[in-house]
Amino acid sequence: MALAVIAILTIVAPVFALIAIGYGAGRSGYLSQEATKGLSQFVFNLAIPSMLFHKMATANLPASPPWGLWAAYFGAAALTWALAASATRWLLRRPAADGASIAMSSMFGNVVMLGIPLALGTFGDAAAVPIALLVAIHSPLLWLLATAHMEVADTEGDVRPLTMLTHLVQDLARNPIILALFAGIAWRLLGLPLPDVVERTLRLLGEAGVPGALVALGLSLTGFRIAGQLPTLATINVLKLAAMPVFAWVLAGPVFALDRVDAGVVVLFAAMPTGANAFLFATRYQRAANSASGAVALGTVLAALTVSALVAILAFGP
Numbered sequence: 001m002a003l004a005v006i007a008i009l010t011i012v013a014p015v016f017a018l019i020a021i022g023y024g025a026g027r028s029g030y031l032s033q034e035a036t037k038g039l040s041q042f043v044f045n046l047a048i049p050s051m052l053f054h055k056m057a058t059a060n061l062p063a064s065p066p067w068g069l070w071a072a073y074f075g076a077a078a079l080t081w082a083l084a085a086s087a088t089r090w091l092l093r094r095p096a097a098d099g100a101s102i103a104m105s106s107m108f109g110n111v112v113m114l115g116i117p118l119a120l121g122t123f124g125d126a127a128a129v130p131i132a133l134l135v136a137i138h139s140p141l142l143w144l145l146a147t148a149h150m151e152v153a154d155t156e157g158d159v160r161p162l163t164m165l166t167h168l169v170q171d172l173a174r175n176p177i178i179l180a181l182f183a184g185i186a187w188r189l190l191g192l193p194l195p196d197v198v199e200r201t202l203r204l205l206g207e208a209g210v211p212g213a214l215v216a217l218g219l220s221l222t223g224f225r226i227a228g229q230l231p232t233l234a235t236i237n238v239l240k241l242a243a244m245p246v247f248a249w250v251l252a253g254p255v256f257a258l259d260r261v262d263a264g265v266v267v268l269f270a271a272m273p274t275g276a277n278a279f280l281f282a283t284r285y286q287r288a289a290n291s292a293s294g295a296v297a298l299g300t301v302l303a304a305l306t307v308s309a310l311v312a313i314l315a316f317g318p
Helices: 002-028 033-057 067-090 098-107 111-154 161-173 176-189 196-221 230-255 260-270 276-285 289-316
Strands: none
Touching: 002 111, 002 196, 002 289, 033 111, 033 176, 033 196, 067 098, 067 111, 067 230, 067 260, 098 111, 098 230, 098 276, 098 289, 111 176, 111 196, 111 260, 111 276, 111 289, 196 289, 230 260, 230 289, 260 289, 276 289
């Protein structure tokens, strides 16, 4: 038992320690806002894209599309979305247009900054392929769904699909992580070799990605506040930290019978707290922005407990 607890702490404690270090450095002013912006740009524009490109360019890709992996994760997201939209109208008694932001906050997890480090720490390099396959369509699909939801709710059904797709393509064309993933997949499918110098360079940049992302996450938390209506905040966190991972557990296991690593990555990603993109979405439409901000801050704190319990189950369960 003691050895199991130590093993769990070895995985989880360094992750949240780096988040705490980043938060402390930002809150105390030890690192300035300029440093925060610079670190975030380095992580998202260079380090994480390099890591994902390298892993995909050298990975053993599945022979066929991973429909089960995607269906398990995004099926859990869809169920969570439906619950959040229903709760917005019938439990929280908020306008239907708030439902898109509340649903986004309830199922858009911090899979890059927190999910990737935890999945790699729990399952090792075996998790690299399912991580990349989920991250590749995570933001595009969920942003498209959220935008469509908002368009329907806010314009009474007058949806403009061409406008939505145009905005989505523009966002993707500027996203280094998505571009790196697809470039890595293309490189692997073409069978091109990676010269030793290039591979070593990518590996070094990638090694900076995980700790850099965690410190950047801690720094970013100084900009979020636990605010918003308490019932809304509670609903978001219950759905995000409890309901969505349970849905993912059922779909990844009994329904689609994924292997241990794929199922573990799906469940772990589903259990991630609300990501900053949910706050950006809420701010963009000025709907439930305070609650989204509070969900990012409070969810990340609560995740230190919920994720520790989940890692114990995934790493040492039957």
